[in-house]
Amino acid sequence: MRELELYFGPQHLGMVGNFSITLQVEGDRIVKATANPGFLHRGFEKLMEQRTWIQNFPLVCRINVVEPDHMELMYAMAVEKLAGIEVPERAQFIRSIYLELARVGSHLFGLWAYANMLGFDTVANWAMYHRDLILDLFEELTGGRVYHIYLWPGGVRRDFPEGFEDRIRSTLHTIGSCVPDYDDTFFHNRLFYERAHEVGKLSLEEACRMGAVGQVLRATGMKKDIRKTEPYAAYDQVDWEIPVRTDGDAYSRIWVVRDEMIESVHMIFKLLDKLPKGEAYQRIPNPFKWKIPENEVYVRCESSRGELGLYLVSEGGDKPCRAHFRTPSYSHGLTILEKALENESIADVGNIMISLYITAPEIDR
Amino acid sequence: MQYELRSMFEGISTEGDGETRVTVKCRKETVITMLSFLKKTGFDHLALISCVDRINNNELELVYILSSYGGDAAMQKLNILVKTRIPRENPQFYTATEIFRNASPYERELHELFGIFFRGHPGLTPLFLEREYDIPPFRKDFDTRKYVKDVFDQIPFVDDKKGRT
Numbered sequence: 124m125r126e127l128e129l130y131f132g133p134q135h136l137g138m139v140g141n142f143s144i145t146l147q148v149e150g151d152r153i154v155k156a157t158a159n160p161g162f163l164h165r166g167f168e169k170l171m172e173q174r175t176w177i178q179n180f181p182l183v184c185r186i187n188v189v190e191p192d193h194m195e196l197m198y199a200m201a202v203e204k205l206a207g208i209e210v211p212e213r214a215q216f217i218r219s220i221y222l223e224l225a226r227v228g229s230h231l232f233g234l235w236a237y238a239n240m241l242g243f244d245t246v247a248n249w250a251m252y253h254r255d256l257i258l259d260l261f262e263e264l265t266g267g268r269v270y271h272i273y274l275w276p277g278g279v280r281r282d283f284p285e286g287f288e289d290r291i292r293s294t295l296h297t298i299g300s301c302v303p304d305y306d307d308t309f310f311h312n313r314l315f316y317e318r319a320h321e322v323g324k325l326s327l328e329e330a331c332r333m334g335a336v337g338q339v340l341r342a343t344g345m346k347k348d349i350r351k352t353e354p355y356a357a358y359d360q361v362d363w364e365i366p367v368r369t370d371g372d373a374y375s376r377i378w379v380v381r382d383e384m385i386e387s388v389h390m391i392f393k394l395l396d397k398l399p400k401g402e403a404y405q406r407i408p409n410p411f412k413w414k415i416p417e418n419e420v421y422v423r424c425e426s427s428r429g430e431l432g433l434y435l436v437s438e439g440g441d442k443p444c445r446a447h448f449r450t451p452s453y454s455h456g457l458t459i460l461e462k463a464l465e466n467e468s469i470a471d472v473g474n475i476m477i478s479l480y481i482t483a484p485e486i487d488r
Numbered sequence: 489m490q491y492e493l494r495s496m497f498e499g500i501s502t503e504g505d506g507e508t509r510v511t512v513k514c515r516k517e518t519v520i521t522m523l524s525f526l527k528k529t530g531f532d533h534l535a536l537i538s539c540v541d542r543i544n545n546n547e548l549e550l551v552y553i554l555s556s557y558g559g560d561a562a563m564q565k566l567n568i569l570v571k572t573r574i575p576r577e578n579p580q581f582y583t584a585t586e587i588f589r590n591a592s593p594y595e596r597e598l599h600e601l602f603g604i605f606f607r608g609h610p611g612l613t614p615l616f617l618e619r620e621y622d623i624p625p626f627r628k629d630f631d632t633r634k635y636v637k638d639v640f641d642q643i644p645f646v647d648d649k650k651g652r653t
Contacts, residue, residue, distance in 0.1 A: 160616060161614075161616035164616035331533070331557045332589050334534060353564075432535055436540055445538075445540045457592075
């Protein structure tokens with residue numbers, strides 16, 4: 124049969140985000156796929172070298188649109204390590220609660236994209252509505268819905284307002300009470316199984332070889348989570364489980380996302396119960412005159428997509444010398460996607476791409 | 489770990505707390521052997537390849553950050569930073585794509601942003617950029633503000649074109 128070259132994205136309807144894939148197809152089978160990033164390259168890391176340590180916060184949160192909070196955490200943690208700032212215990216707990224809320228919000232957004240792509244519009248709208256409830260919480264806490272700039276070197280920008288803990292609890296109860304509805308209409312639906320089962324399959328060995336992290340790795344059966352292996356914030360203060368599946372296909376990946384959301388909600392309840400009293404931030408030096416001693420640091424955390432890292436170098440000045448973000452979508456979108464698309468049908472491109480949780484701004488930066 | 493590395497390789501120096509981060513500085517000939525040795529020892533996850541422009545020393549510093557997938561708890565906590573320096577003029581290095589599959593996009597990125605040529609890389613095509621630059625844009629001597637002014641000041645405003653200034 125004749126081979127054709129097809130351009131999938133960035134204007135294609137099935138594409139989420141500014142990303143494009145060139146497909147070599149034979150009939151409707153994909154022979155070879157090549158990812159083309161760069162539609163959203165803004166050179167943030169270069170821009171960061173021209174701004175002071177504090178001025179960089181509005182930049183870093185824009186690296187990932189869906190969950191800016193882990194980017195803030197990474198930058199705040201790196202600056203703390205370079206400058207030797209201790210974070211108070213209450214701030215550590217607030218950070219964990221805030222990051223888990225962000226994780227649930229980001230997973231709901233992912234569920235919206237996935238359900239929408241499969242044609243489950245009802246479920247997609249539910250997910251978007253429930254994400255909006257979480258954004259309302261963020262708006263009350265920080266003043267912003269999408270970009271919050273809430274984490275700060277030395278803690279968080281402000282303490283929880285009066286009665287905020289109860290509002291977190293009631294919002295999470297509202298979302299949690301809908302889990303049976305989600306299960307009936309989507310997760311236990313035969314159509315979802317038929318569309319996602321055995322699609323975009325990765326073995327554990329392949330996933331490790333190509334640098335998979337996060338739920339892509341956990342869906343292949345490996346129990347790995349940075350929150351357990353190298354705990355930060357207050358993740359070592361409470362008990363929680365790492366959800367794992369073994370099949371490594373799109374079906375398992377979406378199930379891991381569902382289980383992770385439920386685990387996160389349980390974790391927030393436990394953290395709220397143990398929330399200590401005290402200061403929520405540590406004073407930092409005058410940001411306009413703040414110079415950080417010459418050093419370098421690599422910090423990492425578990426974002427909702429997997430291992431997120433930041434390599435930050437200081438040369439003793441008031442600005443960073445070099446910042447480089449290690450983003451989970453980078454390996455997922457450029458190495459694994461190309462492999463996972465081989466021998467699949469054109470109809471499953473969006474299916475595989477969204478189940479790998481690829482966000483274009485994270486790749487391009 | 490650090491003793492083992494120092495006894496096996498010549499001319500390297502290690503530093504770090506030994507628990508969460510270890511930095512290994514080595515000569516550029518040693519890096520690829522070092523990476524494949526570390527991979528066999530269990531540090532089989534390449535997290536990042538980064539580059540720092542040390543313009544004062546006229547050198548580029550390459551940094552490979554490794555961690556472990558399947559090791560025990562102590563190993564999983566550890567990140568190894570393998571560092572080396574190469575000259576800034578006509579920088580060339582060896583590819584790590586044969587050791588780590590996901591090294592390929594990182595090397596393409598460093599090729600276009602820092603101008604490092606990775607010998608043996610299967611396809612060193614541009615990743616993000618669509619224009620050619622005289623100086624690779626992430627080097628310290630590339631002035632972003634000057635570039636923006638030079639490029640965008642040449643494009644006339646719509647009003648100027650219509651003669652309605």
